[in-house]
Every structure is written in structure tokens, then in C-alpha cells.
Amino acid sequence: MSDIVVVYELDRPAAAHTSPPDADRPPRRVHAVPTAPGRPDAAGPRTLCGKDTFAMEPARWKPSEHSGAPWYPAEYAAVVCPECDAVMEV
Template sequence: MGEVLVVYELDKAAATRASRRVPRGGERPVRRVHAAPAAPGTPAVTGPRTLCGKDTFAMETTGRKPSEHPESPWYPEEYASAVCPDCDAVMET
């Protein structure tokens, strides 16, 4: 597998409001944390689908690359309770 990026599936109600532009590190209405392969030739851009098959179009890219944090879980620890179990299973293999 090539480069993988972490993306946030936001709460639908919050995704339509201006509050979506919350600064990094602030409170975010994160529904689920997913892993998505990078688009071919552009390692900072997600491909069209997460590892569990969801469309990444409306998801927020976090800029986190699990390969840059090999000693840590692939997801940000503060969102451990929101990790997609399907993406997690793929990342564990």
C-alpha cells in the first residue's frame, strides 16, 4: 500500500455551517476518523475513497500521515473513540 492519509468524516449538520473552518487543534464535530490512500502522484491529496469504501469528497483532510508516526496509532489519539473499525482493520494488516 502507498501513502495513507487520515481524514475526518464530519457531523452532517456541522459540515454545512461556517463553523467547519475551526482552526487546527480546536473543537471539531468529528463523526468518524478514516484512513484513505493518497491520490496517485500527489501524496498530500486523498484518493476518492477511504479504506472502508466511503467517498472522501466531503471529508476533511487532517494532514496526518501514519507513516510519519510509526510509534503511534495511525489516528490522532484524541479521536480514538471515533475510529472507523473497518479502516482500522485494514491498517492493522
């Protein structure tokens, strides 16, 4: 799973792409994104479900650091994108 970056779709995008969601800005949806070409730590331009990642916030959660865990942070399981999750299950 090292070729996947987790991003948060927020109701209100943050001014800067530096902080994760918090109690004031919980994610509306959690998506999986292929990494950008040549940048294993950066999200590519589209999620696995086809959404543009420009206004999405990168998660600090890295699937490659959590062997045996789902690709998303457990606390956001209720808002995981079902389309991204279906692709990740394959």
C-alpha cells in the same frame, strides 16, 4: 504508512477544506484513505472502508511523521472507523 492520508468525517461539512475539526465541529468518524495517484499528500476518492471522501476534511496528522504511533491521532481514538482500522491492522 506514507501512502495513507487521515480524513475526518464531520457531522456538518465545512465550507472550505482547510481547517481541522475543533470543539465546534468534532469528527464523527476518523478514516484512512489511500493517497491519490501521483499526489502523495492528497487523499484518494474513497476511504479504506469504501466511503466517498469528497465532503471529508483532511487531518493535519500524517502517519509517516509518527513512527510507532497508530495511524490516527490519539485524541480521536474513540471515533476511529472500525473497518478502516481493520484494514490498517493487516
